[in-house]
Amino acid sequence: MNYIGLSKEISYALRHxxxxxxxxxxxxxxxxxxxxxNALHRDKKWVDICETDLIRMIEQSEKKRHExxxxxxxxxxxxxxxxxILREEQMPPDVLYHGTxxxxxxxxxxxxxxxxxxxxxxxxQDIETAENVGKRRDDKPCILIIDAKRAWDEGIKFYLxxxxxWLADTVPGRYIEEM
Ligand code: HQG
Numbered sequence: 725m726n727y728i729g730l731s732k733e734i735s736y737a738l739r740h741x742x743x744x745x746x747x748x749x750x751x752x753x754x755x756x757x758x759x760x761x762n763a764l765h766r767d768k769k770w771v772d773i774c775e776t777d778l779i780r781m782i783e784q785s786e787k788k789r790h791e792x793x794x795x796x797x798x799x800x801x802x803x804x805x806x807x808x809i810l811r812e813e814q815m816p817p818d819v820l821y822h823g824t825x826x827x828x829x830x831x832x833x834x835x836x837x838x839x840x841x842x843x844x845x846x847x848x849q850d851i852e853t854a855e856n857v858g859k860r861r862d863d864k865p866c867i868l869i870i871d872a873k874r875a876w877d878e879g880i881k882f883y884l885x886x887x888x889x890w891l892a893d894t895v896p897g898r899y900i901e902e903m
Contacts, residue, residue: 871900
């Protein structure tokens with residue numbers, strides 16, 4: 725089974741285009757597993773997919789992207805749909821990281837970190853994760869250090885994605901330093 729391909733398609737459906745799959749998503753991003761399976765079954769590539777495959781896909785993934793609970797599934801982060809996924813604010817660790825391309829630095833210094841195409845800015849719990857995020861866009865990514873404690877103390881909201889990915893609405897430049 726091509727679990728990587730399946731994970732990509734499910735991420736696309738849950739993060740960016742639930743309507744293409746006729747999914748009824750609740751305000752926290754949950755979708756009934758049965759609805760998702762029915763939609764996938766229309767594609768001959770996924771005609772044999774069952775819930776066990778979703779469990780295996782999640783287990784075998786190198787990143788925690790999807791969560792299954794009580795017959796529902798959702799993406800932990802990454803959404804771009806117009807309906808903003810409801811999240812609970814949470815106190816972040818004192819320091820967070822953000823891996824990005826060198827070519828974005830100037831604009832980030834000027835405007836801070838913005839969510840761009842997604843609903844939230846994505847921050848990393850550790851440097852290694854940030855490096856991997858940055859490498860998607862630059863072979864020598866730069867790592868930004870976010871003073872999350874001071875930002876939180878001064879009213880910036882943070883939300884938990886998975887245990888390695890934190891989210892924020894925006895991060896002003898005064899909390900960002902280059903590593
Ligand atoms: C940049 C993947 C210019 C930002 C990853 C980033 C992550 C600015 C890009 C997750 C800017 C947005 C998210 C500003 C931010 N000026 N550029 N003011 N503010 N940017 O993909 O954080 O594998 O939306 O630095 O691993 O790269 O899909 O966000 O480079 O966890 O599960 O704008 O997606 O996870 O890019 O990645 P993205 P991201 P998956």
